[in-house]
Amino acid sequence: MKKPELLVPAGNLEKLRTALLYGADAVYTGVEGLSLRAQQAEFTTAELEEGVRAAHQQGVRVYAAVNISARNSDLELVKQKTGELAEIGVDGVILSDPGVLALVRRVAPAMPVHLSTQANTTNTEAVRFWHTQGISRIVLARELNLAEIAAIARDVPEVELEIFIHGAMCLAYSGRCLLSSYLTGRSGNRGECTHPCRWEYVLTERSRPDDPLIVTEDGRYSYLLSSKDLRMIEYLPEVLAAGVSSLKIEGRMKTVYYVAVVTRTYRWALDAALKDPEGYRCAPEWLAELDKVSNRRYTTGFYRKHKTEKFTGLNTEESYRRTYGLAGTVLQYRPEEGKILVELRNQLTAGDVTELLLPEETLTLDSTAMTDEDGHPLAAGHNSYRVYFPVDRPVPVGAVLRRRLTRTQIL
Ligand code: SF4
Structure with a gap:
């Protein structure tokens, strides 16, 4: 059985480091001005250089997304950035535009090129065609089912x-x-x-614009066009049997907390599925973990449907829901004092249920033991406060703390 890589989104340098800590085999990033997550999820060249260095030290690959539908006015920047990406030593470029492909092939002929899911590749002949154009990897369309994917493989x-x-x-x-262009x-x-x-x-x-008819499914909401989120953790042996090379987690815009939880959980699950695919059972605690990050409820999308493109994963109940949030990240572990220095990223109050996510386990911390530098107890800490917690084992820098929200947030 092929051992696919676990590919994790890295929207910035901190998220890249988080992905490394929690078990990614590879990460994908944006490139300033040229990727499909323009607002908060792109790297400058210097940041990418630092990220590639850190990843390669751990044997982790870095792919850079250059997947805009390019206009002529974008091409100069594509050329320039491609040269920089080759120098930095990224392990592949993700693109969808044939013009961008032509430029990348010309400027950096040795660069592995991945075809983005934006290119909608859904059949064997399309895969063969793109391969003749110098594409080494295809991100298949999300609309295929697993049997179709296995046949292409x-x-x-x-x-x-x-x-x-x-x-x-x-x-x-x-x-x-x-839709977004049209409305906004x-x-x-x-x-x-x-x-x-x-x-x-x-x-x-x-004739009655001020008298809207509220369309509801359950008396509260109706998000008529909104998909649930994909979650395939329960079906990893079926996914592995399809014979693909890379398993990708979506979400370059998501938080450090999301990257930590989802990477760690899929690392555990994928290792178990690879070790014993027949005996694989998705642990209830893995599902519970994935419920602790912001989500719109889960679906298996098109993967387990036998009829092509029959999709039943609409979420008509709510937009997002979440039960836990980011509390802070670990800046330092002080073994001689048995404590960690944490930078808070949100308010944390003594008494909050607080958990420290280590790569292999979750530690519950006593939030009433939170202190300042001088050891004085703190009743509460706010965003960017530096606080201390006692711990009884080594903790890596960058480990994430979360706190349970007092009620499920429906966003
Ligand atoms: S379907 Fe939704 S998320 Fe996808 S591009 Fe359209 S508006 Fe954006």
Whole structure:
């Protein structure tokens, strides 16, 4: 059985380091001005250089997304950035635009090129075609089912295939959508999607615009266009049997906390599935972990449907929900004092349920034991406060603390 890599989103340098800490085999990043997550999830060249160095020290690969639908005015920047990416030593470039492909092949002929899911590759002949154009890996369209993916993998073993296993889904065909452009002037095809498919809509009759008809499913909400999030952790043996090379987690815009929890949980699950695919059982605590990050409820998308493109994963109940949030990150472990220095990222109050996420386990911390530098107890700490907690074992720098929210947040 092929051992696929676990590929994790790294929206910035801190998230890249978090992905390394919690078990990624590879990460993917944005490139300033040229990726589909323009607002908060791109690296400058210097940041990327630092990230690649840190990743390579741990044997982790870094792929850079250059997956905009490029205009002529973008091409100069594509050329310049491609040269920089080759110098930095990224392990691949992810793109979807044939013009960008041509430029990358010309400027950096040795650079491995991955075709983004934005290119909507859904069949063997399309995979063969792209391979003849110099593409070494294809991120298949999310609309395929696992049987179709397995058939493509059998037909074209010389091409690496990558599929998504977790994260947000688009209602449009692999992200090809103008809803955001139309409603807000910010284009999803240039990394500026405002996610209007997840908004709540009402129906109005032309002559009574001030009298909207509220469309509800359960008396509260109706997000008619909003997909649930993909979650394949329960079906990893089926995913492995499809024979792909890379399993991708979606979410370059997500938080450090999300990256920590989802990477760690899939690391545990994937290692178990690889070790004993027949005996694999998805542990209830893994599902509980994935419920502790912001989500819109979960679906298996199209993967386990036998009819092509029959999709039943709409979330008509709420936009996002979450039960835990980021409390802080570890700046330092002081073994001689048996404590950790934490930078808070949100308010933390003595008495809050607080957990420290280590790569292999979760430690419950006593939040009433939180102190300042001089050891004075703190009743509460705020964003950017530096506080201390006693711990009885080594803790890596960058480990994430979370706190349980007092009520489930519906966002
Ligand atoms: S509006 Fe929704 S369906 Fe369209 S690109 Fe954005 S996330 Fe995808």
